[in-house]
Amino acid sequence: MFLILDNASPLFLKLMSSDNIIVSHQYKKINIFNRALRKIIVSFLSIDCSLFYENWKNSIADFSVIIIYAYRNNIDVIKYICKKKQPDQRVIVWYWNPIFRCVHPDLIKDLDCELWSFDFNDCQCFNLKFNTTYYFRNLELPQSSIEKIDVFFCGLNKGRKKILDSIQEKMVENDLLYHFHVVDEQLPVEEQKPRLSYQENLEYISSCKAVLDVLQEGQDGMTLRVMEALFFQKKLITNQLSLVKADFYHPNNIFIIGKDDWNNLKSFMNSPVFHISEEVKYKYDFFSWIERFGEKASL
Template identity: 35%
Template structure:
């Protein structure tokens, strides 16, 4: 397989572990190539992760046999995954003239241990807390304007949360229960950390587009804006969050944000049922993929 320019026009390529996802499709629609360079034999996912993250010999066995970076590719962006540093090492060894950037769009675990050769990599994170902790460069979260088409004129529930437990179940269910008792209509799709029963992202978009508000619950210490905050912004919804950093985020319409701080359920419901402020053109431009990529590659 080839990684880089084929029929596309841009000199940046992207490595994702789900190259057929909605996000990957949106990136391709902007003129970029999106690939995965690894093979995943059935039922060997855990073995591959363990083998590659521990830097054991014979890691080449996990890469597509004939992958190469085409001439004309200047930058490869690797979206975070357990094998990201192993992928970066291989790409750099294959084409040392190509810039390789690791993009972290999830917070690192509290017990994360950086590889010994961390200084060899260009790492950029969405989370200012992780940037400060490890000396990474930071950038905003991004989204795609075209996904705003999922916003519906019919809003049949007040609040939605779709995501994994990650130790947040009690808090999320507490908010949902309190709002339900206050007369709110809440859509809660909380799956276990293995992802069993998870909705497709298109289903998430369809449901979020029919909600007046999005519930955003970040992990302790996290300050970066989540995908849910982007969904609220681009799908014209309010945002209930435990992340006060949203209020200081560039261009984000703070009138559409309520930071959870022990408010009565009736106050939350009143907030959700007020019409949201229309986001400014500056906000939609700043968080769009194109502006995010300019910031990412200009650093």
């Protein structure tokens, strides 16, 4: 049995769950006051924080593998599980974001757990084990009433505004219809765009020809946007140069900023999407991801 502790959307939690996999949020849903209290306790006090945890804390011993998603402020959860783990259990901390946006490996490397990441550079720099990003092959795009567009981007600013502005200029120069939904939490609240639900995100993907993927500085791991383009047979525009080595790379499908000529963007957008085999896609399916953690983690 597997226990996966994530803070993902309800849709993802549902898709990850099966007879052998229990998926839960790490923390109980609490009000703003209690969130602030939890942050103080985690950051400054060395006391038991388990009163804030979901019910998984009562059944840790029932699982052979526990996968904890690394966040910036969940070191208490990792320490708690490592302290409670049985000798025959595996505890895996999964870095699904770059190291600089998560709990630093140096803070947990001496705990009884395995550290894995989707980012190959981080794996080399911090001696982590590598696994790919994953997606869900049984997830289908919804019917969308959103007007058809050429290029779609959705994400937090995260220091990407300058490059997004320059890409926007290229969209205009090539007469491409685009929608960039950039959430900038540094702006005054009244000027911020609301976060899209994942269902809303899927509706935009359903209506677009290409998904735009802009990596954060220092990142080199396949993002969710790369997976969305792959699984939904959309074109991908990205600044991730290493994707040219990916087993699903094809110049008809992936336009790489910094490698490909912007003058060829329009012809790229008008070319047919090259079909990627189901065998290749299956490598990036959630259940293949589980299997790659090793024989003891096989379903």
